[in-house]
Amino acid sequence: MKIAVYGATGMVGGPIAAEAVARGHEVTAITRKGTEVEGATAVAAELSDLATYRDIAAKNDVVVLSVPSPRDGSDHEDFRELHDEIAETEIPGRLFVVGGAGATQTSDGTMLKDTEGFPAEYKAEADTFAAVLLSYQSSSGLDWTMLAPAPVIAPGERTGYVLGSNQPAGDFVSADTFAVAALDEIETPKHREQRFTVAGA
Helix, strand or coil, X not given: CEEEEECCCCCCHHHHHHHXXXXXXEEEEEECCCCCCCCCEEEECCCCCHHHHHHHHHHCCEEEECCCCCXXXXXXXXXXXXXXXXXXXXXXXXXXXXXXXXXXXXXXXXXXXXXXXXXXXXXXXXXXXXXXXXHXXXXXXXXXXXXXXXXXXXXXXXXXXXXXXXXXXXXXXXXXXXXXXXXXXXXXXXXXXXXXXXXXX
């Protein structure tokens, strides 16, 4: 399978690219600087370059977007609009989006980002990924999937995992475990046009 990974050197995208390579897939690793990723073909590109995105999507079976919203205090509107455009762009293959835990829900349907005590420093990113999720849920003709992590995701030991739908499947998932769940879904799709969640077992 041909898999392109945007953000292929990030905390989440790096393990996804590495897991895809380890499983024998043909991987294109896309970063802003074209950083080399072992076993993959490196490409320098910004996600905002939609012409390059369309070209990459045309050459791959799956495109993975593991690109966070701005974390420097800048406005997120361009990021949201970019995902609006991507959601409206039909591609021949599948789109796999790394989502955020803040847009997952409690048992009464409240998004985590709107609950008392949600960390203020993560609120802007959570609001943004709630809007991004809505963009894909409102799309037509796009074969997309979004995987959201547990509320805490960090480097750590690879474990088994459990899945959820709209609610967090647990409190923590390591980036390596997230990557395993991502590749399992990419290889054997069970959540087409859905958002689902993962946590370490």
